[in-house]
Each structure stands twice: as C-alpha cells, then as structure tokens.
Amino acid sequence: xFHRCNRWSARYAYxxxxxxSKGFEDKGSHxxxxxxxxxxxxxxxxxxxxxxxFGVRRPIRYLSYQLDLDDAQTRKVAAVLDRLKVERxxxxxxxxxxxxxxxxxxxxxxxxxEMLKEALAPRVTSAEHLQVAVAxxxxxxxxxxxxxxxxxxxxxxxxxxxxx
Numbered sequence: 752x753f754h755r756c757n758r759w760s761a762r763y764a765y766x767x768x769x770x771x772s773k774g775f776e777d778k779g780s781h782x783x784x785x786x787x788x789x790x791x792x793x794x795x796x797x798x799x800x801x802x803x804x805f806g807v808r809r810p811i812r813y814l815s816y817q818l819d820l821d822d823a824q825t826r827k828v829a830a831v832l833d834r835l836k837v838e839r840x841x842x843x844x845x846x847x848x849x850x851x852x853x854x855x856x857x858x859x860x861x862x863x864x865e866m867l868k869e870a871l872a873p874r875v876t877s878a879e880h881l882q883v884a885v886a887x888x889x890x891x892x893x894x895x896x897x898x899x900x901x902x903x904x905x906x907x908x909x910x911x912x913x914x915x
Contacts (some may be wrong), residue, residue, distance in 0.1 A: 763875070810913070815909060818900045831891045838884035845877035888914060 798844040811829045814820065820828065852870040856862055892915075896904055 773895075814907075814913060817913070818896065818903050819899070820895075824895050827895050828892055835884055837887045838881055842877045843882045845873050848866050849874040885915060 796810070802812045810832060811825060814828060818824075847889070849871050853867060856866055856870055893901060904913075908915070
C-alpha cells in the first residue's frame with residue numbers, strides 16, 4: 752500500500768518546519784535552514800531549545816511548536832494540561848452518574864421537579880469545578896509565556912486552533 756507523508760504531519764506532529772525525507776535534505780542543511788528560519792522570526796532559535804518531543808502528547812507538541820516553548824515551559828504546560836484532563840474526566844464521571852440517577856427516577860410514580868433537580872445537582876457542581884479548573888489552567892499557562900508567546904497563544908485561542 753502506498754503511504755504518503757504530508758507536510759502537516761511533518762510540521763505539527765513532530766515539530767519540524769517542513770517536509771523531511773531521505774534524499775530531500777541532509778541533516779546539516781535542515782538544521783541550518785531551521786536556524787535561519789528562527790533567526791528571521793526573532794525567536795530563541797534552534798529546534799525548540801534543542802529538545803525532541805516525539806514522546807509528548809499531540810496538544811503539547813502543537814503548542815510547543817506554535818509558541819516556540821523551551822523545555823521548561825513545555826514541562827510546565829504539560830503538567831497544567833494533565834491536571835485539566837483529570838478534572839474533565841471527573842466531570843464526565845459526574846455526568847454519567849447523574850444520567851443513571853435520572854434514569855432510576857423515571858420509573859418512580861411520584862416524580863417531581865425537585866427530585867430531578869436534586870439528582871442533577873452533582874452535574875452543576877462538577878461544571879463549576881471544571882470552570883475553576885479551566886480558569887486556573889489558563890492563568891498558569893499564561894504565566895509561563897513571554898509577551899510574544901502570549902500574543903501567539905491569544906491568536907490560537909481566537910482562531911480556535913487550540914481549545915482549552
């Protein structure tokens with residue numbers, strides 16, 4: 752079967768600035784062109800501070816590439832997003848529990864709005880916890896960014912290229 756490597760996977764999934772394959776570029780010329788690219792854009796230079804992010808989850812790789820995060824920033828943002836992931840999973844569990852509670856109430860002969868409201872209360876509490884967690888995550892991420900990276904992050908949020 753024919754497998755094609757497109758520019759998107761090379762650029763975003765692995766943090767490279769362009770297509771790489773044997774025969775098209777040697778390592779030296781790629782590093783030189785990459786350094787020139789970063790110098791022209793006024794960034795810190797190099798390939799994300801010299802690190803390689805093959806073992807990092809895709810949202811982190813994407814942010815690391817788009818915002819040109821260094822290794823320390825990448826680790827801190829990864830920790831923030833991991834905490835947020837746990838909060839979102841807890842919210843999903845709370846939602847599933849409320850669905851089960853509401854389903855058990857449907858069979859009651861004396862169903863009232865108050866009973867349904869009480870069964871759905873954990874969902875509201877969970878949504879409030881998630882709102883606080885997202886606000887804290889945004890604050891922690893923004894605190895790690897320099898002014899240029901903040902502008903780039905705002906652009907990613909405005910264009911919905913990254914959703915927190």
